[in-house]
Amino acid sequence: MTVNNVRTFVDLRSDTVTQPTPAMRDAMFKAQVGDDVYGEDPTVIELEALASRITGKESALFVASGTMGNVAATMVHTRRGDELVCGIKSHIYRNEQGAMASICGVQARTIDEETNGTLDINKIESVIQGSDYHHAITRVVAIENTHNMCGGIPLSMDYVSSLGYIVQKHGLKLHIDGARIFNASVALNVPVIDILSPADSVSICLSKGLGSPVGSVLCGNSQFIDMARRARKVLGGGLRQSGILAAAGIISLTEMIDRLSIDHQNARLLSDGFSRIPGIYLHHKSPATNMVYVGLKSNVPFTGVELRDKLKAEGILTDLVSEDSFRFVTHYGIDKDMIEKTIQVFSNALAD
């Protein structure tokens, strides 16, 4: 398809490709702003108050990105030489350039995720250390909800509360990378405030399925957020008239959450269609949220790169996550017709 001579793609690489909605652009245009480093931006203050209410945390801080939220949280919860327990496939470990080590001076103690995206609580308990002078002190457990690399799986309420109990018992902090926590909330039909109640801190992303062009919000108690504000500054995140961006974030939190169920339905449609295509297999039976991971069977005469390029030539963009596996992510720029087209194009590409 072409619009104004520019080719448009069915872009399923990520929910980060979403464009701001007309309501966001309007709100950004009209936003009242001030210097947020002086604490004078009314729109940022409004967004932070809203995020704090929704997450049930005492305080909140608008940050430039999910990565900045996770790094700032780690800086506050730890001291140099400490240890943070996390999943080996987690974003905080794999996809943040080792910031936990290079910026925070903290080492990761990784645990393999279970197939449902959780970290086995017994395994967590077995790696906690602190009393022996030889050891780094464990300070934080970080989990991801939904878990991106584990298929966008929402972690159950029971799991998060059991983990919260254990983390507290050992005097540690629980950080949730909630880049897609609203997808978890919609899929589980549980308010975000309940899912997050065991967490000491959470970073929520506005710029993924919720459609904002920029931004995340880090939430926790007031003391934590005061320290996170310092951390944000040294990370280069002390923005000035950032109400322009926060205005879109307010629309994300007020208008874009409930519709995530449409993305989840579309992901299920896509997954159903893929399940009927010979030559590929689904990593997970049926997606609970907005991600579909598929792999190529060994008898397919194409490499992942070749297939990705074939799809692109037909107007479909997908994320090649390994040599022979793809991730398709639904979002509000994707409708049912696009899903059907994607299934058809994938099927044709394998038949060629």
Ligand SMILES: Cc1ncc(COP(=O)(O)O)c(C=O)c1O
């Ligand atoms: C689970 C998860 N956490 C954190 C991030 C980082 O977000 P950002 O790209 O805004 O830094 C991402 C990005 O895709 C993510 O998937």
